Amino acid sequence: MCKTTANMYRLGWDERNGGNISYLLDEKEVAEYLNLSNVIRTIPLMGVNAADFDATPLQGKIFIVTGTGKYFKNVEGDPETNLGVIRIPKYKKGVELLWGFTDGGRPTSELPSHLMCHMARLKADPDNRVVMHSHPTHTLAMNYVHELNEKKFTHTLWEMCTECIAVFPDGIGILPWMLCGTNEIGKATAKKMEEFRLVVWAMHGIYGAGKSMDETFGLIETVEKAAQIYMLTAHLPRINTIKDEEMQQLAELFKVNYRKDFLNL
Ligand code: 13P
Ligand code: ZN
Numbered sequence: 001m002c003k004t005t006a007n008m009y010r011l012g013w014d015e016r017n018g019g020n021i022s023y024l025l026d027e028k029e030v031a032e033y034l035n036l037s038n039v040i041r042t043i044p045l046m047g048v049n050a051a052d053f054d055a056t057p058l059q060g061k062i063f064i065v066t067g068t069g070k071y072f073k074n075v076e077g078d079p080e081t082n083l084g085v086i087r088i089p090k091y092k093k094g095v096e097l098l099w100g101f102t103d104g105g106r107p108t109s110e111l112p113s114h115l116m117c118h119m120a121r122l123k124a125d126p127d128n129r130v131v132m133h134s135h136p137t138h139t140l141a142m143n144y145v146h147e148l149n150e151k152k153f154t155h156t157l158w159e160m161c162t163e164c165i166a167v168f169p170d171g172i173g174i175l176p177w178m179l180c181g182t183n184e185i186g187k188a189t190a191k192k193m194e195e196f197r198l199v200v201w202a203m204h205g206i207y208g209a210g211k212s213m214d215e216t217f218g219l220i221e222t223v224e225k226a227a228q229i230y231m232l233t234a235h236l237p238r239i240n241t242i243k244d245e246e247m248q249q250l251a252e253l254f255k256v257n258y259r260k261d262f263l264n265l
Contacts, residue, residue, distance in 0.1 A: 001064055001083055004132075004213050005075040013136040013224070014072040019205070020108035022065045023213065024118060024129040025085070030062050034085065034098050043086070044094040048112045048183050057119050058088040062098065065114070067105040081105065088115070108133075109181040113207070116190035121209045124194060128209055130216040135205040138227035139220075143203050145234060150174050151262045153200070158247055158262070160226035165247045167222040169258035173199040180204060198223060 001021060008014045030036065045053065046068070063086055066075065070082040084100035084107055095107065108114065114131045121128035146153060154171035158164045173192030178185045178201070189207055192199045198219055199207040206223065210216035244263045251258040 001066070001213075002076040002079055004217055005066065005072040005082075007217070008134055009072040011136070011221075011224075013134045013220075015135065017069045017071055019072055019132075019134040020066045020068075020110050020114065021130070021132045022063045022108070022111070022114040022118065025062045025064055027060075027062055030085065030098070036087075036098065039087075039096040039098065041097050042089070042094045043097055043106050045112055046106070046109050046181065048186075052183055053092070053112060055088050055092075055115050055119070057122070058115055059090050060088065061118075062087045063114075063118075064100075065107045065111065067101055067107060068109045070105065110186075112181075112183055113186035113189050116186040117193045117207060117209055120190040120193040121197070125211070127211045130208075130210050130213055132208045132210075132216045132220060133205060134208075134220055136220060136224040136227070138231045139200070139206055139224050140203070141231050142227045143200065146230070148174050148176070148200070148202050151259075154259065154262050155264075156230060157223060157226040159242050160229040161222070162242060162250065164222060164226050165251045165258055166254040166256055168198055168219055169251055169254075169256035170196055171198075171259045171262050172196060172223065175199060175201050177202045177204065 001023065004021065008019060065084055065086060067082050067084060075082040080100050081102050085098045086095040086107055087098055089096050110133055117131045146156060150171060150173055153174060173196035175188050178188065189199050193209060197209045206220055208216045208219045210219060244265050248263060248265060
């Protein structure tokens, strides 16, 4: 968490308190460091109508999460204030704090979205552990000048770096601008996460999900690199491009299950 937040800040993706991460931990591993029966306090979920939010599949699961209003640039220097280890309790009464948030802090305001995304991704891939939200600069810039259509947006990014189709063959889901920190955006993101590991929140940022911190970071990093190349070239005459047949060859060489309907063959 420390290394990743520091990297994301260094790359300019997470200004001020922008971005949040949640990482599903292994209970046995946590028990080596923490007394699991020592609940420091119970924290109600923000932006959520408890009756409308069901995290039953995550009951008893432990996550390390970034805090709301906390700056990524500060995590490495003071993880115990800026991060928290939380457990999802059996009853709908908020989350149990096991470690961290020493200044009275609370989990990210996007926790409902994160938890809903974990539930969706765990159904698609039982090894999924990480959900990451960020505001990467070029990806965001691209939102203002490129059509926000999943096929067209994914296709443009795939064209920007040869290996994009191998890194995110499942493509990118897109949500229109929505109010963040709410149940509604959480539900909509989780719905997209049933088929995509990457979801753009229009004019806000991106969500990524993966098995490990590296995989999830790498997904967002690859999108951001492709978006940067797009933003460096979109206003110039395009002379060369990677053809759809070439992308298909690459996807087949890497044996990835790519969105064939996102190519024009
Ligand atoms: P938090 O500080 O609550 O994590 O919010 C940051 C953010 O990026 C909201 O979308
Ligand atoms: Zn955000």
